Amino acid sequence: MAETFQFDLVSPEKLLMSDPVEEVIVPGADGQFTVLIGHAPFLTTLKPGVLDIRNADGTSQRIYVNGGFADVNAGGLTVLAEQAMPLEEVNAEIMALQITDAEEDLADAGDDAEKRAVAQKQLDDLKDIQRWLLPG
Structure with missing residues (x-):
């Protein structure tokens, strides 16, 4: 063991x-x-x-x-x-809501380059996970 x-x-x-x-x-x-x-x-x-x-x-x-x-x-x-x-509980609806939230965070970051970079990274990570977990 x-x-x-x-x-x-x-x-x-x-x-x-x-x-x-x-x-x-x-x-x-x-x-x-x-x-x-x-x-x-x-x-x-x-x-x-x-x-x-x-x-x-x-x-x-x-x-x-x-x-x-x-x-x-x-x-x-x-x-x-x-x-x-x-x-097994992750579904397309949950991922779509998280991506929408991340897109709103990116829009809310405005001209703040640091906040935009963090928000963009979060959005990119979520989209990668969405493609990986929910292909098609």
Whole structure:
């Protein structure tokens, strides 16, 4: 049996998961990274994407997250997600609403180059996820 570490996934609404796991692949702002037991501590932001979780019993689950933070520390991994839902619950309507919100954020950024860059990146990430999750 592989070694495990504590993984907690928290959304604004509730604690979604608090279990020992073998591995979690996280959509970090600077690219995906894999957390295993003994990972070096660090804190990073998340981009929209999918958490790939390998549970202690060998089963896997995939959870869509739309932004947030990941905290890797001696106690394990905590993901504070702005929004999180099992991948099978993600549908075209949810993605369309998130893309509309991101387009509004881009429009609201006006002439502020930094805000526009952040909003454009968020929009591009969501469109990539939409193409990946909902082909066709």
